[in-house]
Amino acid sequence: MLDHLLxxxxxxxxxxxxxxxxxxxxxxxxxxxxxxxxxxxxxxxTLGARTAELRGEAERALGExxxxxxxxxxxxxxxxxxxxxxxxxxxxxxxxxSSAYRTALPGHVxxxxxxxxxxxxxxxxxxxxxxxxxxxxxxxTQLSVESDATHLGVTVTTADGAVIVDNTLEGRxxxxxxxxxxxxxxxx
Numbered sequence: 001m002l003d004h005l006l007x008x009x010x011x012x013x014x015x016x017x018x019x020x021x022x023x024x025x026x027x028x029x030x031x032x033x034x035x036x037x038x039x040x041x042x043x044x045x046t047l048g049a050r051t052a053e054l055r056g057e058a059e060r061a062l063g064e065x066x067x068x069x070x071x072x073x074x075x076x077x078x079x080x081x082x083x084x085x086x087x088x089x090x091x092x093x094x095x096x097x098s099s100a101y102r103t104a105l106p107g108h109v110x111x112x113x114x115x116x117x118x119x120x121x122x123x124x125x126x127x128x129x130x131x132x133x134x135x136x137x138x139x140x141t142q143l144s145v146e147s148d149a150t151h152l153g154v155t156v157t158t159a160d161g162a163v164i165v166d167n168t169l170e171g172r173x174x175x176x177x178x179x180x181x182x183x184x185x186x187x188x
Contacts, residue, residue: 081181085173092152092169101169102132105154109136112156112167113143120159124148 095101109123120142125133127147133154137143148155153168173180 077185081184084184085177085180088173089170092173095169096126096152097128105129105132106136108167108172109133109154112154112165113137113140115165116156116158116163118142119163121156121163122146122159124151124155124157125153126151129154 112123113121121144123133123137123143123145125145125147126149130145130147134145137145143156151168152170153172155168155171156165157163
């Protein structure tokens with residue numbers, strides 16, 4: 001009987017030990033699963049944050065590269081336009097001697113004089129244009145014509161110096177520069 005009792009106690013103890021072991025294994029599996037899930041969430045959160053950080057850095061770098069590229073293009077265009085307009089300015093003395101300019105000169109004089117109205121004024125122009133300019137303002141006694149070798153075209157200055165109208169070829173070129181720049185840059 002004692003053997004029976006001992007055997008029953010042993011079976012009961014083995015059953016309880018198996019149940020405790022099974023419960024411990026289940027608890028260990030649950031803890032492991034929870035830990036793995038937390039680790040996966042942390043890894044995902046860290047990876048997401050790092051991905052967002054890297055994406056932001058890449059976008060900033062791309063934006064900076066685009067700005068730098070646009071800046072380089074604009075600077076190249078500006079250098080190109082400077083060369084074009086320098087070349088055009090170099091051609092102005094020859095243009096002053098052309099028949100096309102001589103034909104347009106009375107209109108240039110009239111435009112400049114119109115800006116000062118009936119005010120007494122001095123018209124300055126190169127000596128080679130002096131007679132043509134005088135002919136263009138014939139009969140307007142409030143206007144005088146003076147030779148000035150520094151002008152490539154015509155300027156009109158009121159007697160008091162308050163109004164100066166620059167209708168020189170260089171002045172006209174500068175006023176047309178924005179429109180001409182668009183046309184020059186639009187060419188293939």
